[in-house]
Amino acid sequence: MEIRQIRYFLAVQETGSFTKAAEKMFVTQPALSAAVKNLEQELGVELLRRSHKQVTLTPAGRRFRDRAFAILAECNAAKSELMAEQHPRQLRIGVLDTLNTPPVNQLLHEFHTSYPEIELHLHSGNKLALANKMGQNKVDLLLTSLSGEDSSDTKLPLYQERFQLMVSRQHELANRTCVRLSDLHGLPFVLRKNCEVLNEGKRVFLAEQAQPHITCRTDNDSWALTMVRNNLAAAILAETVTEEGTVSIPIVDFGLVRTVACVWRQHSDQETVQTFTAFAAQDSWRGLAKAV
Template identity: 40%
Template sequence: MELYLLRYFLAVVETGSFTKAAAACLITQPTLSAGIKRLEEQLGVGLFVRNNKRVFLTTAGTRFLPRAKAILHEVNMAAAEIARTETADVLRLGVLQTLPAALVARLLAGFSAAHPGIRFDLYDGSEQELLNRLDERGLDYALSLRRVDDDSSLPLFEEGYKLALPVTHCLAGEAVIRGEDLANDSMIVRSRCEVLSETSRHFTDRNVRPPLVYRTAQDERALSMVGAGVGITVMPESYQSPDVVRIPMRDFNPRRTVALFLPRFALPDRLTGAGKAFQRFAGGFFGHAG
């Protein structure tokens, strides 16, 4: 189905006349009529009822109308997106879902202040989703976890995992907490946590099975629920909140390296400078050479 036929169809609907629709499309009326006939043949139904004064939609035409509008809207949006990203300094940045929003926001705010002419299109995703999009040229850069020491990513910082407890918790003043001390606590599960299985094993090895009161894929929401006293959880150290304290667990030492994953392919010439500037800034922001 050719898109121009949908445009003919919508022009007739909007003007209520084949003559006016042809003028709006800058074509002759016979050409428009032939186009509408071709569209009706492709669909196998009549779309219009014609009389001497006006054109009306058939029942089939009425059902087809919102779909035709939606198709052309998506096509127009796609064309606008291509035009925007192909002519503007826009870097497409993937962000791992388990990175703190506040941390990413500070990074981007600092970079935007230093480089006001460069903008970002942001995409959330899991580690694998971000890697796939990088490979498919759907992203320019990604903030994710470094699993292999190679030149495909720039390490930014390393961190461990600690308990998150409300400041009112009876153990909030401890320097280190044993898993056995948490047998009577309620647990919040961060379903996208990279060390979820290690965390579960740490407790079960100590015969501790705290009740699970909340499960969420949204880490900021989990942190808020901890602050509200709903339960406790294990989170990367970089998650902070005024009403939450972060305390290490004894004999629980997993760590992660957050890195900036570099483009898989050469950036367009107009983005080369922007990309290098972002690499340098990200490295400096987290205290590493870029």
């Protein structure tokens, strides 16, 4: 029994005609008729009742039809699985370089656990670099923070978080339960140039007449965290950012927040993007992240 014979048989039962079935399968009518006849001989039963007006199924043909559909379905499934191994489903995600945080890491971990067959390609960068990658179709989806800029992209807000003061455990403020901006005046500080609320934060500090002593400026959060951990400077980071040997302290009069979101191209019908965003919209992965 050959798959070709089964396909020909199903084409005949669908069209009710050997001629129409041959046209549908792009073969000659004699070749198709011979293949179906050989199938009947192998099975030892007549599957089709032939007449001048129409070809119909015999009782044996009706029983075999259901089996034939199942056989083709299994063959197609096996083919899809083998093709997937050669060409795995992929999702290219651009991750904002300030989002190496437990909630985002948890989202990626839980998604990979739920969909191990989807191969993740992760790209890091600042907001401008990621926007360019999206525009150049180098990434399928972004994990980023939202801003007030207008965009035609589709957005799924995931959670919001406040910004806090991070200091070393040996820092003079380490035992405080909260601080005010005035407490930061003259304090050695590392300025994170990639901070999402950098400009707004400067205005808040000026309004409170608080001026930290900037000892370092960097666009690399790893370097900023190293300076904080070594008690060389303090920094303002999102509340979910963690670093061994440091503590985060709420700033009572610094009310800026960031909204972390999935962003993807409008009208995208990519299956892996739809799978990821549907998963991200659930609450199962969030842990301590505060849903928007």
